Amino acid sequence: MLEKLNEIYKKALVDIEECNGIEGLQNVRNTYLSKKSELMSFMSHMKDLVGEERIKFGQVINSIKDDITNKIETKRKDLEEKRLQEQLEKEVIDFTLPSVEVAKGSKHPFQLIVDEVNKIFIGMGYDVAEGPEVELDLFNFELLNVPKDHPARDMQDSFFIDDTHVMRSQTSPIQAHVMQSKNGVGPIKIIAPGKVYRRDDDATHSHQFGQIEGLVIDKDVSLANLLSTLELFSRKMFGEKRQVRMRSSYFPFTEPSIEADISCFECGGKGCRLCKGTGWIELLGGGMVHPHVLEMNGFDPKEYQGFAFGIGIDRTAMLKYGIDDIRKLYANDKRFLKQFNTK
Amino acid sequence: MLASYNLLKKYVDLDGITYQEVADRLTFAGLEVEGISFLAEATNLVIGEIVECENHPDSDHLHILKVNEGDKYGINQIVCGAPNARVGLKVIVARPGARLVKHDITITPSKIRGVESNGMCCALFELGVDKLFLNEKQINGIEELPEDAPIGEENVLGYLGLDDIVFDINVLPNRSDALALYSLAREVGALFKRKVNIPEPKKYDEVPTNFTTSSDTPCCPQFSIKVVRDVVTKPSPLWLQRALMAQGIRSINNIVDIGNYVMVLTGQPLHMYDLDKLKGTDFSVSEEYEGTLVALDEKGYEIGKGDLVVTNHKEPVCIAGTMGLLSVAVDENTKNIGIESANFKSASIRRTNKKLGLSSESSAHFQKGINPYQDEFVLDLTAQLLVELADAKIIEKTSRYSTLGVNDTKIDCSVSYINKRLGVDFDANKVIDVLKTLNIRIEDFDGDNFVAFPPDYRIDLKCDADLSEEVIRYVGFKEIVSKLPFMPTTTGGFTPNQQKRLDIREMLVNNGLNEILTFNLVAPNFDHDFALLNANDEPYVIMNPMTVDHSVVRRSIVPSVLDTIKYNLDHQQKDLAFFEVATINTKNSDFEELCIALNGNKHIRGELEKRPFDFYDIHGYLESILSMLGIDKNRYKETRLKDSKFYHPGRTVQITIGKEVVGVCGQIHPNYAKDLGPTFVLDLNLTKIFDVKVSTLKMAQFSKYPSVNRDYAFIVNKNVLVGDMIKTIKKNAHSIIKNVDVFDVYIKSNEDEKISIALSLTYQDDNKTLTDSQINEVENAVLQALLKEYGAILRG
Structure with a gap:
């Protein structure tokens, strides 16, 4: 009888092994473990046995039953895993197909510069001031020490609307507006970005362009302070290694007036195409606010001193991003615009 | 302004200093040398004489020359194409190895149509001389040297007076004095602490004059005439021609050249009258003349009240400071000359030049401002040159009108003020020394305070701040040690509206829109369109536009944004989502406008998955912007905009807050979008929207009961x-x-x-x-x- 049991056991193992589907496995289970199965029918023989033999027989038949049950369960897990694997393989996709576009546009490079400069100076405690683009001659020129028929007017060929109104040719009139609003009491620390207009049009000049004006007024503000402010700014804007040098220049509203150059950020000062071999790049103009300008705008030049500077936005954008023609800034070609999509 | 380095060296000792050092020093002191050029630039030159000249067998224009180049180089064969090559002619030879720098040519021995050629006979332009200064003969053939030219001479540029260096200096409006070579020499002398030698003009035995001078206007505070008789008109000597060439001026004849030369040296424009063409001896300056005057350029100019005119015996003879009249101009037959040296106010000359559309080298000098205290020096110098170079015989005494008196500019200043302004700690004696070096006279120096008297030619020095600039530009900005301002703490930052504008721009960028930047000045037809937010405003119109395309200050940015869409479609760019924020200024209002425009498709997965933009895309931006600003839906009203010719009547809304229209949102009318296809626009008056008062952010409770x-x-x-x-x-x-x-x-x-x-x-x-x-x-x-x-x- 034990041989017979062993035979059934072996046959069951073969059936389980050969089974290759969940459904077939259920049939195997029915064949060997259901109440009517051959194996279970042996249980009825138990009652014919006694003592040791009965115990032994019971043990054998139970162990065969348990083993078949386990093997079927193992086989079922294998088959399920196999089926899942097959399914997953069928679900393979091409990961290189276009993905859903998480919308990402671009700031205009002109505005990128404005936003960055604003951020740098706000970090130093500056306010951001603005003013009208159609400006009074009074603010655009006269309060900045440029009376009517002054030769310095030739430096800025302006668009006039009538005898008193002009398209502002510089952001400096914002200085005058801010000073007048303070009634002669400092301190003033402002940055003033904006569009300005001059009768000029070529590869490096546009009749509309941008400037950022800076103005600091207090009781003990000096040219040395301007130098260090420009150093801080250019290092943030163009890299930690930037040097700043000042050259003598002329603006009617500053005295002394300077032009500031920064060491070339392309070659580090060795000389290259960008800096035309000089190692330096012209960055901005500025100087100490002219005593007349302070006086005309309500500040006592004996008590207050200040510095002012003006940065060309377009020029800075062209330098920083390697833009070769100012007209590209204003053509707004999508192929140009979408490049400026990183912070 | 051009400056001849040879001329500079004539008046200031520059031994041991290179021209590059001079240029650099000037640049940092505020007289930027923008360019350095050479009158001519060539090496390996020698003067030779053509001793044989035969026609080239294989050419109808080439000659085979034998040129005697002196003892050192002997006689060499040169093939030359110049029509004026002939035996006996003295020529400039560029020997093998010569560099003709401006034309980037190196001369090498070669065969020209089978005939050996060892060098090249040169025209002056081949040495680098600007053709502007050459006549037709000089341009079409080789240069013909005088018969006494020394054969074998190798310093050819020196011999020709072409060994000069020219500085192109950017003279800024405050330093008009540097337009005078004498002033520039004084500046260079000061910068290098070198001796400056500007000779006083020679004094001649002058005879009394019948001429009188006067002025009826404060715009001419000084007017002088000097009469010089019996001049002979002829070509100028080579040195004068070359000096003028370096200054960019063509030589005409000795009389004209002297006038130009004196202006180069002193910065004082001169005018010369042919005395024999004048009706009288009384000169005056007036601004009352009205009528048409024919100037030297043979054109008529409408002169009116306020324009300065020089008159002789009540008849106009010169548009003052700008251009003389044809009727009294000197010519090659002129014998007797009246030389005018006057001071016309810059503002007046500017006004007249602008009005007439006429300007000249002289008027440019007056516009920038001249030294008003040197007319006698200038006239004496001119007389000397006329004697030396034009055989003038009789010099009359100067007839001089002046209300100027002596220069009384006086500046109270202190060393401590200068140090405070510059942020430095310069020694007082050093500061005083610098000012003195710059020819500023110092008096009453007490260790700190002093009184400064600028030299006559420095008309720009007027106040203490000007002196601080003189000190720093002289010692160099390198002396300034960087130092952060020490002042009250300020918080800084954006105003609430500036912050809102930035937030909106960043939201739009982060939602896939491209920010654009368009021109504020537009064509008049542009302005009429789409100004729905300010339809009743009157636009500003430019009085002096460059083109009609930029002649009106726009009332709306919508047409510019649509134009940008058109531009991109024309350049094969499609599926466009643009926005711009710009300031609008009209005669009635100022505000900031936002315009968003969508055209083509919204891409979800590139071309693989996309759909056309529609009304709900553009309207979504409206809702998001207002919601981000905290403006609830019940704060604004949307009504259908049916009667606009610019917008689709069924797909456009107008947004109002209170009674004010603050925006338009919808589809562009097909009539206006023929070239564009369906285009959706949001046009918002940001200023009005930012002004809406909103409550501060507070958490709201939410129900815990089931829904x-x-x-x-x-x-x-x-x-x-x-x-x-x-x-x-x-x-x-x-x-x-x-x-x-x-x-x-x-x-x-x-x-x-x-x-x-x-x-x-x-x-x-x-x-x-x-x-x-x-x-x-x-x-x-x-x-x-x-x-x-x-x-x-x-x-x-």
Whole structure:
């Protein structure tokens, strides 16, 4: 009888092994473990046995039953895993197909510069001031020490609307507006970005362009302070290694007036195409606010001193991003615009 | 302004200093040397004589020359194409190895059509001389040297007076004095602490004059005439021609050249009258003349009151400071000359030049400002040159009118002021020394305070701040040690409106839009379009536009943004989503405008998955912007904009807050979008929107009781607005309908008058769990209201 049991056991193992589907496995289970199965029918023989033999027989038949049950369960897990694997393989996709576009546009490079400069100076405690683009001659020129028929007017060929109104040719009139609003009491620390207009049009000049004006007024503000402010700014804007040098220049509203150059950020000062071999790049103009300008705008030049500077936005954008023609800034070609999509 | 380095060296000792050092020093001191050029630039030159000249057998124009180049180089064969090559002619030879720098040519021994050639006979332009200074003969052939030219001479440029270096100096408006070579020499002398030698003009035995001078206007405070007789007009000597060439001036004849040369040296414009063409001896300056005057350029100019005119015996003879009249001009037959040296006010000359559209080298000098205290020096110098170079015989005494007196400019200043302004700690003696080196006279120096008297030619020095600039530009900005300002702490930052503008721009960028930047000045037809936010405003118009395309200050940025879309479509760019924020200035209002424009498709997965932009895309931006600013839907009103020719009547809304129109949102009218295709625009007056007062952000409680959703489908007429239905629902909901979602809109066909709208309502109470009967009660009220107001029939 034990041989017979062993035979059934072996046959069951073969059936389980050969089974290759969940459904077939259920049939195997029915064949060997259901109440009517051959194996279970042996249980009825138990009652014919006694003592040791009965115990032994019971043990054998139970162990065969348990083993078949386990093997079927193992086989079922294998088959399920196999089926899942097959399914997953069928679900393979091409990961290189276009993905859903998480919308990402671009700031205009002109505005990128404005936003960055604003951020740098706000970090130093500056306010951001603005003013009208159609400006009074009074603010655009006269309060900045440029009376009517002054030769310095030739430096800025302006668009006039009538005898008193002009398209502002510089952001400096914002200085005058801010000073007048303070009634002669400092301190003033402002940055003033904006569009300005001059009768000029070529590869490096546009009749509309941008400037950022800076103005600091207090009781003990000096040219040395301007130098260090420009150093801080250019290092943030163009890299930690930037040097700043000042050259003598002329603006009617500053005295002394300077032009500031920064060491070339392309070659580090060795000389290259960008800096035309000089190692330096012209960055901005500025100087100490002219005593007349302070006086005309309500500040006592004996008590207050200040510095002012003006940065060309377009020029800075062209330098920083390697833009070769100012007209590209204003053509707004999508192929140009979408490049400026990183912070 | 051009400056000859040879001329500079004539007046200031520059031994041991290179021209590059001079240029650099000037640049840092505020007289920027923008360019350095050479009158001529060539090496390996020698003077030779053509000793044989035969025609080239294989050419109809080439000659085979034998040129005697002196003892050192002997006689060499040169093939030359110049028509004027001939035996006996003295020529400039560029020997093998010579570099003709401006033309980037190196001369090498070669064969020209089979004949050996060892060098090249040169024209002056081949050595680098600007053709402007050469006559036709000099341009078409080789240069013909004088018969006494020394054969074998190798310093050819020196011999020709072409060994000069020219600085191109950017003279800024404050340093008009540097337009005079004498001033430049003084500046260079000061910068290098070198001796400056500007000779006093020679004194001649002068005879009395009959001429008188006067001025009727404060715009001419000084006017002098000096008469010089019996001059002979002839070509100028080579040195003068070359000096003028270096200054960029063509030599005409000795008389004209002397006038130009004196202006180069002193910065004082001169004018010369042919005395024999004048009617009288009385000169005057007036601004009362009215009439047409024919100037030297043979053109007529309308002169009116306020324009300065020089008169002789009441007859006009010169448009003062600008151009003389043809009728009294000197010519090659002139014998007797009246030389004018005057001071005309810059502002007056500027006004007249602008009005007449006429300017000259002289008027440019007057416009920039001249030294008013040197007329006698200038006239004496001119007389000397006329004697030396034009054989003048009789010099009359200068007739001089002046109200100027002596220079009384006086500046009170102190060393401590200069140090404070510059942020430095310079030694007092050093500061004083610098000022003195710059020819500023110092008096009453007490160790700190002093009084400064600038030299006559420095008309720009007027106040103490000017002196601080003199000190720093002299010692160099390198002396300044960087130092951060020490001042009261300021918080800094954006104003609330500036911050809102930045937030909106960044939101739009982060939503896939490209920011653009367009011109504020537009064509007049551009301005008429789309100014819906300020339709009644009057635009500013430019008085002096460069082109009509940029002649009006725009009232709306919408046309510019649409134009940008057009530009991109024309350049094969499609699927465009642009925005711009710009300031609008009109005669009536100033505000900031935002325009968003969408055209083409919204891409979800590139070309693989996309759909056309529609009204709900552009309207979504409107809702998001207002919601981000904290402006609730009940704060603004949207009404259909039916009667605009710019917008699609069925797909556009106008946004109002209170009584004011703050924006337009919708589709561009097909008539205006023919080239564009469907285009959707949001046009907002940001200034008005930013001004809306909003409450501060506070957390709102939300109900902890369960909610119930019920779905309804209604049949309504197609002109019913779902938004209106939702308002009605909320009104009748006793605040227990928390949400209304539209989840289906079914339109069977465009002809059908009825449409089906499916809504999902969320019922929820803040304080209790709702029972069915409570919900039913509200539901009934809502359904009744919808039926009554919109004829909305609930579908079974």
